[in-house]
Amino acid sequence: MIPPLHPIADAIRQYHRFLVTSHVNPDGDAIGSMLAMAGILRTLHKEVVIYNESGLPRRFDWVRGGEAIVAALPDRKPEVIIILDCGDVRRPGETIQPWLTTLPIINLDHHLGNSHFGTYNWVDQRMAATGEMVGMLARVFGIPLAGPLGEALYLALTADTGDFCYNNTRPQTLEMAAEILRQGLKPGPFYERKHSTGSLAQIQMRGEVMQKAQLFADGRICLFQFTQELFSRTGTGPEDTEGLVNEGLAIRGVLVSVSLREERDRIKFSLRSKGEINVQTVATRFGGGGHRNAAGGNLITTDMEEAIGTLIPAITAELEEACSSTAS
Ligand SMILES: [Mn+2]
Structure with a gap:
């Protein structure tokens, strides 16, 4: 079976102005997936707004590129909306709902029971994190998992696997992590930043x-x-x-x-x-x-x-x- 990865990549190629979003009260997978997806789109010379109704939670204020996440919808409507890590179309919150009923949606997710609410859907519950799917997209476009993009993916992978301890950690998950490490991410300092945000x-x-x-x-x-x-x-x-x-x-x-x-x-x-x-x-x-x-x-x-x-x-x-x- 051909995974819906390539149809999703084709869909991305045909649009120019994107809005990327995820669920309210975003977790590490939501934040990491949004930032990595935006990184891919920018590399492809697309226009992108990263929107989350809750904004960037304080515990993620150390994540590179996080300041680009806005909590208000832009004035100008995008051509397409990419919804990440949401099992249901209501998860991105109330404010964006009018746009979600009128604009095409690309739905990337790994939750059980995702309702395939998108115009384009790639739902795979075997994926440890939505970030793993975004990482696979980056590979399709030939974009290295390096710099802020690699870091965002690593955040997504570690968040949803409990730092690679949970059942959902697959060989493919660790291979993607290895690829990110080869591109220069240092796991020790990353872990320290991620786990030193308390009071x-x-x-x-x-x-x-x-x-x-x-x-x-x-x-x-x-x-x-x-x-x-x-x-x-x-x-x-x-x-x-x-x-x-x-x-x-x-x-x-x-x-x-x-x-x-x-x-x-x-x-x-x-x-x-x-x-x-x-x-x-x-x-x-x-x-x-x-x-x-x-x-x-x-x-x-x-x-x-x-x-x-x-x-x-x-x-x-x-x-x-x-x-x-x-x-x-
Ligand atoms: Mn997730």
């Missing part, structure tokens, strides 16, 4: 959340809670919660780690699981999505107890099902 308040807030962690379902589910009260008391915010949910999996016997975060009108949940346990199916049931071992979404409630009462039984049911299918 004392953040560390202390996270310590408090970990101290109050709870176990459910005979120790198979770990739960963390971030409340508005905690944020305002410690001078921290949603950005400071990043990645903490993974810590629950460090507990012996825990198969699923959950974090809940209070927002103004809803509660955001993040799920992480080990091995065959599929948390994407759980997230989908509540209108969310993601991958087998990492998923999330929103619960339309502001009541933590209600959120716990909804989510924990759903995860427990998924655990029971996974255990019974292994047993049979």
Whole structure:
């Protein structure tokens, strides 16, 4: 089978004025994919605006080229919009929706259950990161994975693979990383920059959340809670919660780690699981999505107890099902 890589490359060749975007509250894959895609387009002498409704989160302020990401739509409409790392057309946020119903869309993504909302779609859930797909596009155009472009791709790859530790890390992922290293990226200094963006308040807030962690379902589910009260008391915010949910999996016997975060009108949940346990199916049931071992979404409630009462039984049911299918 010919991957849709070449049709996507052909589509890119035929347009001139691009807007590149990704989901709100962008993670490392979203940021890295947007910057790398913009790098490719500039090399091809295209006009490009990098738009993200949330702008560039502070924890990514060290990323080269990040300042080019704008949080306001440009005055002039692009000819085409490239949407990266979004399982659903609503993920880039509300502001851009009118454009998404009228302009052609190129959809590059690796989420399970992507709805193929684009005019051109390349969706492959085997890809560790959307950045891996962008890197493959760069190769098709003969663009070396060097400089800021290589760095952006490396950010995407490391973000979605937990620095090449998760199940989704494939030989091809590491080969792309190797190619980036050969082009000059130094992994040590990169790791230091990526992991030195915290603050004392953040560390202390996270310590408090970990101290109050709870176990459910005979120790198979770990739960963390971030409340508005905690944020305002410690001078921290949603950005400071990043990645903490993974810590629950460090507990012996825990198969699923959950974090809940209070927002103004809803509660955001993040799920992480080990091995065959599929948390994407759980997230989908509540209108969310993601991958087998990492998923999330929103619960339309502001009541933590209600959120716990909804989510924990759903995860427990998924655990029971996974255990019974292994047993049979
Ligand atoms: Mn991703």
